[in-house]
Amino acid sequence: MPRRKLIKERVPTPERPPEERIKDFKEVNLGYTFELAVREAERCLQCPYEYAPCIKGCPVHINIPGFISKLVEYRNDPDKAVKEALNVIWACNSLPATTGRVCPQEDQCEMNCVMGKVGDKINIGKLERFVADYAREKGIDEELLFEIIPKIEKKGQKVAIIGAGPAGLTAAGELAKLGYDVTIYEALHEPGGVLMYGIPEFRLPKEIVHKEIEKLRKLGVRILTDHVVGKTVTIEELLQEYDAVFIGSGAGTPRLVNAPGINLNGIYTANEFLTRVNLMKAYLFPEYDTPVYVGKKVIVIGAGNTAMDAARSARRFGAEVTIAYRRGEEDVSAREEEVEHAKEEGIKFVYFVNPVEFIGDENGKVKAVKFEKMRPLEERDARGKRKIVGTGEYITLEADTVIIAIGKHPNRLIINTPGLKVERGKIVVDENMMTSIPGVFAGGDAIRGEATVILAMGDGRKAAKAIHEYLTKKRQEKANA
Amino acid sequence: MPYKILDKKELAMNEVMYKIHAPHVAKKVQPGQFVIVRAFPNGERIPLTPVTWDREEGWITLITFVRGKTTMRMANELKPGDEILNVAGPLGNPAPMEKFGRVLAIGLITGIVEVFPIARAWQEIGNDVTTLHVTPNPMIILKEDFENAVSRHIVEGFDLQPGWGMNEIAQELVKRATAKVRELLENEHFDMVLTVGPAGAQKAIFNVVKEFGIPMHADLHPIMVDATGMCGACRVTVGGEVKFACIDGPGFDAYKVDWDELIHRTGFYAPLERLALEHYLKQLQAQGGEQ
Ligand SMILES: Cc1cc2nc3c(=O)[nH]c(=O)nc-3n(C[C@H](O)[C@H](O)[C@H](O)COP(=O)(O)OP(=O)(O)OC[C@H]3O[C@@H](n4cnc5c(N)ncnc54)[C@H](O)[C@@H]3O)c2cc1C
Ligand SMILES: Cc1cc2nc3c(=O)[nH]c(=O)nc-3n(C[C@H](O)[C@H](O)[C@H](O)COP(=O)(O)OP(=O)(O)OC[C@H]3O[C@@H](n4cnc5c(N)ncnc54)[C@H](O)[C@@H]3O)c2cc1C
Ligand code: SF4
Ligand code: FES
Numbered sequence: 148m149p150r151r152k153l154i155k156e157r158v159p160t161p162e163r164p165p166e167e168r169i170k171d172f173k174e175v176n177l178g179y180t181f182e183l184a185v186r187e188a189e190r191c192l193q194c195p196y197e198y199a200p201c202i203k204g205c206p207v208h209i210n211i212p213g214f215i216s217k218l219v220e221y222r223n224d225p226d227k228a229v230k231e232a233l234n235v236i237w238a239c240n241s242l243p244a245t246t247g248r249v250c251p252q253e254d255q256c257e258m259n260c261v262m263g264k265v266g267d268k269i270n271i272g273k274l275e276r277f278v279a280d281y282a283r284e285k286g287i288d289e290e291l292l293f294e295i296i297p298k299i300e301k302k303g304q305k306v307a308i309i310g311a312g313p314a315g316l317t318a319a320g321e322l323a324k325l326g327y328d329v330t331i332y333e334a335l336h337e338p339g340g341v342l343m344y345g346i347p348e349f350r351l352p353k354e355i356v357h358k359e360i361e362k363l364r365k366l367g368v369r370i371l372t373d374h375v376v377g378k379t380v381t382i383e384e385l386l387q388e389y390d391a392v393f394i395g396s397g398a399g400t401p402r403l404v405n406a407p408g409i410n411l412n413g414i415y416t417a418n419e420f421l422t423r424v425n426l427m428k429a430y431l432f433p434e435y436d437t438p439v440y441v442g443k444k445v446i447v448i449g450a451g452n453t454a455m456d457a458a459r460s461a462r463r464f465g466a467e468v469t470i471a472y473r474r475g476e477e478d479v480s481a482r483e484e485e486v487e488h489a490k491e492e493g494i495k496f497v498y499f500v501n502p503v504e505f506i507g508d509e510n511g512k513v514k515a516v517k518f519e520k521m522r523p524l525e526e527r528d529a530r531g532k533r534k535i536v537g538t539g540e541y542i543t544l545e546a547d548t549v550i551i552a553i554g555k556h557p558n559r560l561i562i563n564t565p566g567l568k569v570e571r572g573k574i575v576v577d578e579n580m581m582t583s584i585p586g587v588f589a590g591g592d593a594i595r596g597e598a599t600v601i602l603a604m605g606d607g608r609k610a611a612k613a614i615h616e617y618l619t620k621k622r623q624e625k626a627n628a
Numbered sequence: 629m630p631y632k633i634l635d636k637k638e639l640a641m642n643e644v645m646y647k648i649h650a651p652h653v654a655k656k657v658q659p660g661q662f663v664i665v666r667a668f669p670n671g672e673r674i675p676l677t678p679v680t681w682d683r684e685e686g687w688i689t690l691i692t693f694v695r696g697k698t699t700m701r702m703a704n705e706l707k708p709g710d711e712i713l714n715v716a717g718p719l720g721n722p723a724p725m726e727k728f729g730r731v732l733a734i735g736l737i738t739g740i741v742e743v744f745p746i747a748r749a750w751q752e753i754g755n756d757v758t759t760l761h762v763t764p765n766p767m768i769i770l771k772e773d774f775e776n777a778v779s780r781h782i783v784e785g786f787d788l789q790p791g792w793g794m795n796e797i798a799q800e801l802v803k804r805a806t807a808k809v810r811e812l813l814e815n816e817h818f819d820m821v822l823t824v825g826p827a828g829a830q831k832a833i834f835n836v837v838k839e840f841g842i843p844m845h846a847d848l849h850p851i852m853v854d855a856t857g858m859c860g861a862c863r864v865t866v867g868g869e870v871k872f873a874c875i876d877g878p879g880f881d882a883y884k885v886d887w888d889e890l891i892h893r894t895g896f897y898a899p900l901e902r903l904a905l906e907h908y909l910k911q912l913q914a915q916g917g918e919q
Binding site: 334335336344371372373374375378379380399400401403409410411412413415416418419422423427428431432433434435436437438440510511512558559560 | 629652653656661664666668670671672673697698701713714715716717718719853854856857858859860861863864865870875886888889892893896897900901903904907908
């Protein structure tokens with residue numbers, strides 16, 4: 148490729164202005180057009196594959212310069228450009244419209260992008276999203292899918308997947324492409340996991356998640372919703388019927404603040420609040436039947452992605468929203484882009500406060516939260532965050548709705564399986580993603596605690612490879628016997 | 629995954645039975661467990677209890693009290709041959725299956741449907757079960773089924789007075805139920821009491837049972853959303869600890885339940901539920917107008 152001039156500045160993606168977007172749940176970021184995408188793509192230095200630091204930063208190692216170069220190479224034929232680019236992405240990632248939207252790129256692929264030394268890093272996430280969106284709108288993803296399907300060679304072995312979140316969906320897709328007969332058991336009425344019930348529409352439109360999942364169905368993956376493993380069927384029973392099992396049941400159990408008053412009315416876990424709003428579409432009540440109460444003054448406790456999503460959702464009901472966090476601004480774990488968006492939307496932040504009591508009125512409804520003021524120490528914990536201690540000073544903030552977003556544990560119905568080794572609430576796996584039960588593999592939040600979409604997908608891929616090896620051996624043993 | 633409605637019947641006033649093809653539930657369900665049903669694309673998820681089932685034929689029956697938007701929509705819009713969008717389960721823990729001795733199992737209004745599978749199973753394993761149904765007279769259901777299944781079935785019915793709303797019915801229910809339970813406990817010996825019904829009435833019965841010091845098992849009905857332990861909407865305080873009724877219950881030791889908290893929490897959505905019902909009734913009227 149001819150040497151080009153360095154373009155230091157990122158091509159911006161259009162966004163809807165805060166005043167407009169806080170009135171609805173439609174997507175905030177509008178994404179690139181083909182023209183803008185090509186201009187951004189041209190900024191990439193096309194570092195060599197073995198060296199490119201962006202690829203190393205991506206947990207599933209997408210060939211980033213590879214897909215970006217297609218956009219530039221076929222700039223005169225947008226459909227072809229996108230098809231070629233998508234083909235490169237699909238080799239490693241089957242949900243690019245999702246990851247392009249929700250990955251913390253600043254900590255992953257974009258972190259080490261060499262363009263950062265001379266100007267802005269390449270906007271890899273938005274380029275990935277563009278390719279996936281354009282392909283979906285033009286039906287290019289279908290074309291590609293129909294080229295892949297006839298090449299699949301059936302293996303005649305069955306795999307059960309527990310949970311239709313990013314981990315389970317990815318494992319299912321990979322195994323289906325390898326020719327296995329795959330069935331997903333999902334507890335809820337919609338597949339998608341956190342993508343469906345947790346992350347709000349204004350960041351990840353549900354229509355997109357539906358379409359990404361439709362692709363898997365076309366690959367032959369069967370999805371049984373309303374099936375709660377541990378109740379409807381046990382892992383032991385699955386092992387009778389299937390040759391291998393993958394657990395991708397996530398970390399769905401909310402942690403509660405251990406303080407008096409936690410069961411007052413008006414106190415939600417973020418999971419309940421977001422499930423009502425996203426999965427059940429309570430923001431469209433009474434057109435949709437599920438109700439949700441959002442008061443005038445909302446306090447959200449925590450500062451991860453979940454807290455940002457809960458706060459921004461509550462804001463869209465017209466509430467005044469405060470995020471209360473026990474550490475400082477630099478410790479906030481949510482994605483940069485989301486924190487920015489939250490601030491633009493008028494959400495207030497209070498730092499170094501830890502809830503010690505929820506105060507209710509005579510009807511058992513919350514009216515205020517009492518916090519202890521905290522102070523940071525020099526010492527750091529295992530995750531590199533500063534430790535904090537109480538100061539013995541207190542403040543009380545008024546609130547008629549409180550949303551608790553301080554983290555989650557893996558699903559109890561799964562981790563209580565006899566013989567399944569669990570440490571500190573997380574399922575233990577070996578280097579092949581196999582659990583203590585032979586033939587049962589696991590990945591995603593179920594083994595990590597609350598992590599990210601792409602790490603869950605990376606686990607799903609890795610487990611699919613390990614399951615393939617395990618089942619290949621089984622086939623050979625059977626053939627030799 | 630749609631589930632076919634094989635049969636539907638109005639058993640009594642506001643009491644509708646659905647027989648549904650749901651083999652995954654029928655195969656596994658135990659007395660004390662429930663399912664989550666979502667009947668419509670824009671619908672909510674509501675907990676209901678399989679009353680009878682056939683593991684081989686793969687069906688369950690559900691009986692709903694038509695009380696709000698969802699149960700009314702189901703009663704109005706679903707016909708035999710239609711499909712229910714989602715039936716998830718079985719959920720929750722089975723009721724304890726032990727030989728207690730003489731048992732008094734109490735169902736308040738539609739709560740009696742949840743008593744049925746448990747009382748029948750308790751009788752089958754050698755308990756001497758008396759069931760008590762306290763309800764408005766036009767809502768008496770399952771009378772013969774109980775008479776065939778347990779030692780003795782008592783119906784304590786009362787007439788509805790013109791102009792009564794839910795509050796008056798609830799008051800009468802509590803009055804009748806506590807008086808009847810007191811009478812039974814004073815005159816006979818029981819080793820165990822079970823209740824299913826509205827939280828306020830359950831608490832009133834508990835206060836009577838407590839005086840006699842008899843063990844009591846209560847099936848609780850907090851609001852539920854997912855019912856798989858993911859949201860905590862159903863949390864209740866039991867023995868000073870926070871429990872999720874959908875995975876730790878729904879049955880608990882009545883002596884350990886924080887009844888007042890449960891009563892507050894169950895009523896939280898009442899105004900929005902009224903709004904939903906009014907919205908639905910308006911829609912029905914509008915449709916009626918067009919015809
Ligand atoms: C509000 C919120 C916002 C987030 N934002 C981001 C973000 O911007 N970027 C990012 O990278 N990450 C984000 N995360 C984290 C990310 O969503 C998770 O790390 C990821 O979804 C984990 O994927 P998973 O497949 O392991 O589990 P999940 O997505 O949790 O899926 C698990 C699935 O298993 C099902 N299941 C559970 N138990 C059973 C059972 N017993 N039987 C059958 N099915 C069962 C569940 O219903 C669910 O569908 C966010 C998380 C939340 C809650
Ligand atoms: C474990 C369990 C088993 C149940 N089994 C039965 C049954 O077999 N038959 C039956 O008729 N009813 C049963 N119920 C109660 C049933 O779920 C409610 O009657 C139903 O949700 C009412 O919906 P609605 O829209 O018609 O009325 P609404 O107007 O929404 O509600 C009326 C009242 O029902 C209660 N309620 C509403 N939504 C829920 C919910 N999601 N979870 C729990 N309670 C709620 C509230 O107290 C509310 O005030 C059961 C509840 C639980 C928790
Ligand atoms: S590191 Fe940056 S400049 Fe280099 S290939 Fe990756 S995206 Fe392009
Ligand atoms: S209903 Fe959500 S945890 Fe029980």
